[in-house]
Amino acid sequence: MLSVWRNLKNSRRVICGAVRPGCSSPAGVSALWSKQTPSAGSDFDLRRPCINPSRKCSGRPYNVPPSAEFVARVSGIPTMAKLPYQETAEGLDAAFVGVPIDTGTSNRPGARFGPRQIRVESALLRAYNSGTRAAPYESLMVADIGDVNVNVYDLKDTCKRIREAYRKILATGCIPLTMGGDHTIAYPILQAVAERHGPVGLVHVDAHADTSDVVLGEKIGHGTPFRRCVEEGLLDCKRVVQIGLRGTGYSPDAYEWSRAQGFRVVQAEECWFKSLAPLMAEVRHQMGSGPVYLSFDIDALDPGFAPGTGTPEIAGLTPIQGVEIIRGCRGLNLVGCDLVEVSPPYDTTGNTALTGANLLFEMMCVLPKTKYY
Numbered sequence: 365m366l367s368v369w370r371n372l373k374n375s376r377r378v379i380c381g382a383v384r385p386g387c388s389s390p391a392g393v394s395a396l397w398s399k400q401t402p403s404a405g406s407d408f409d410l411r412r413p414c415i416n417p418s419r420k421c422s423g424r425p426y427n428v429p430p431s432a433e434f435v436a437r438v439s440g441i442p443t444m445a446k447l448p449y450q451e452t453a454e455g456l457d458a459a460f461v462g463v464p465i466d467t468g469t470s471n472r473p474g475a476r477f478g479p480r481q482i483r484v485e486s487a488l489l490r491a492y493n494s495g496t497r498a499a500p501y502e503s504l505m506v507a508d509i510g511d512v513n514v515n516v517y518d519l520k521d522t523c524k525r526i527r528e529a530y531r532k533i534l535a536t537g538c539i540p541l542t543m544g545g546d547h548t549i550a551y552p553i554l555q556a557v558a559e560r561h562g563p564v565g566l567v568h569v570d571a572h573a574d575t576s577d578v579v580l581g582e583k584i585g586h587g588t589p590f591r592r593c594v595e596e597g598l599l600d601c602k603r604v605v606q607i608g609l610r611g612t613g614y615s616p617d618a619y620e621w622s623r624a625q626g627f628r629v630v631q632a633e634e635c636w637f638k639s640l641a642p643l644m645a646e647v648r649h650q651m652g653s654g655p656v657y658l659s660f661d662i663d664a665l666d667p668g669f670a671p672g673t674g675t676p677e678i679a680g681l682t683p684i685q686g687v688e689i690i691r692g693c694r695g696l697n698l699v700g701c702d703l704v705e706v707s708p709p710y711d712t713t714g715n716t717a718l719t720g721a722n723l724l725f726e727m728m729c730v731l732p733k734t735k736y737y
């Protein structure tokens with residue numbers, strides 16, 4: 365036992381040795397390190413050991429999560445991607461923010477626990493995107509800014525709180541990467557987004573159109589956000605695409621209303637057995653250079669892959685297609701993204717949240733300022 369402790373102590377010292385003076389860890393002890401660390405690209409060399417992801421302590425130009433090569437994944441307080449937590453979006457290019465509600469769900473609850481489980485599962489994420497060679501932590505200042513303080517007893521008050529929180533986030537110039545929470549949250553978020561950017565284009569990935577008018581007498585819920593957005597002029601309707609829609613409907617053409625607004629509707633059947641890369645080339649053309657918001661409901665994916673959600677529909681998209689959609693957003697003027705409807709109680713394996721965490725990482729990798737190798 366004692367020797368285990370000694371070994372741990374030694375490895376801690378080695379790790380701390382790379383931390384710059386001014387932080388609480390001792391400086392020096394660099395000899396062992398210099399043997400292991402490539403000299404090239406010092407500030408950007410994310411292989412350098414670092415236990416503190418904050419820029420101030422690591423000495424790097426941007427926040428960088430500690431690598432699991434040196435810091436155990438299971439250690440620490442779970443923030444998104446093991447990034448530092450800060451209270452406001454001040455100084456950030458992008459921020460992960462949780463909106464833990466399920467008061468707007470119509471069926472299975474549990475999405476209020478989504479942000480927490482996504483954060484826990486995100487400990488598996490590494491710094492680089494091997495598929496696209498994106499290096500988000502070499503060009504973006506990113507942190508986890510915690511959760512919006514919602515009112516779990518009052519959905520309308522929650523919407524107000526979300527709108528106000530996002531006004532503040534957006535006022536700093538930061539791009540929010542939101543972890544839901546049920547899809548109701550897209551409505552107040554888009555109110556704040558449109559206030560800053562004007563009517564935006566929308567890439568909406570979902571099993572459902574979420575354009576109902578009234579459900580059980582209520583205008584606000586997870587089935588109505590995009591109807592409210594259209595009514596309030598928050599969307600540039602010619603620059604809206606809904607991808608993955610499917611399932612039983614209340615009428616033979618459930619998506620008539622969407623099409624009547626000018627939305628492009630890509631039903632799941634059109635996606636079956638296909639790469640969605642060609643579709644995304646068309647979507648990029650549709651979106652042009654104007655501001656775009658990306659809203660990704662995890663139920664767009666087939667429940668075989670993502671069972672932890674409130675209103676699952678069979679015969680959905682694959683995770684590969686989900687990734688293709690997000691990667692296909694590279695080059696767009698993205699001003700905000702969300703990943704919603706992860707309901708941990710319906711997937712005790714954590715895989716739905718893990719998928720959500722990876723999709724959020726992919727979103728960060730297509731933000732306008734992200735560096736690519």
Ligand SMILES: [Mn+2]
Nearest residue numbers: 547570574661
């Ligand atoms: Mn939805």
